[in-house]
Amino acid sequence: MRIGIGYDSHRLAKGRKLILGGVEIPFEKGLLGHSDGDVLCHAMTDSIIGALGIGDIGRHFPDTDKKWKDVSSIRMLSRIVKIAKAQGFKILWIDAVVIIEKPRLMPHIEKMKECIAKAGIPRNLINIKAKTNEGMGFIGKGQGTAAQAVCLLIKIKDKK
Numbered sequence: 001m002r003i004g005i006g007y008d009s010h011r012l013a014k015g016r017k018l019i020l021g022g023v024e025i026p027f028e029k030g031l032l033g034h035s036d037g038d039v040l041c042h043a044m045t046d047s048i049i050g051a052l053g054i055g056d057i058g059r060h061f062p063d064t065d066k067k068w069k070d071v072s073s074i075r076m077l078s079r080i081v082k083i084a085k086a087q088g089f090k091i092l093w094i095d096a097v098v099i100i101e102k103p104r105l106m107p108h109i110e111k112m113k114e115c116i117a118k119a120g121i122p123r124n125l126i127n128i129k130a131k132t133n134e135g136m137g138f139i140g141k142g143q144g145t146a147a148q149a150v151c152l153l154i155k156i157k158d159k160k
C-alpha cells in the first residue's frame, strides 16, 4: 500500500471563474492559474503523484506548456489516475479539505464528487471537506484558497 499527500494554493482574483472539484461555483472572484486554478483537483492530483513516487504536479504539467493553459484540472487528475492504473495501482480512498473563507462550499460538494468521478475515482471513495480559516491569514482575508489531500493506493497487479 502507498499513501500520498498533496497541497495547493492559488490567488483569488476578479474576472476569473471559481472552479473547485471541476464545479463552477458562483462567486465574485475566481482562482488565478495557468490552468483553471482548481486547488482541490491539484491537491488530489499531487497526492496520487506522491503515492506513485513520480515527482510532483509541476513535473507532469509544467506551467510553461501551452497544452495545459486554461485546461480543466479534471483532465489533469484523469491523466494521473490513468498512470496509477497503468502501474497496477487501485485507489482505495482519497480525502481532501478545501480551505476557503467564502463562499460556502457545502451545497456543491456532492456535485464535485460527481465531477471527480469522471476522472476515474469512484465517488464512494472520495471525501471532501470545506473549512474557513477563521478570518486569519491570506485565506481569511479572501486573497486566496488552499486545499490538502491524502490518498491511499494499493498495488493489485504488476506493471505491464
Ligand code: MG
Pocket: 008, 009, 010, 033, 037, 038, 039, 042
Ligand atoms: Mg495549482
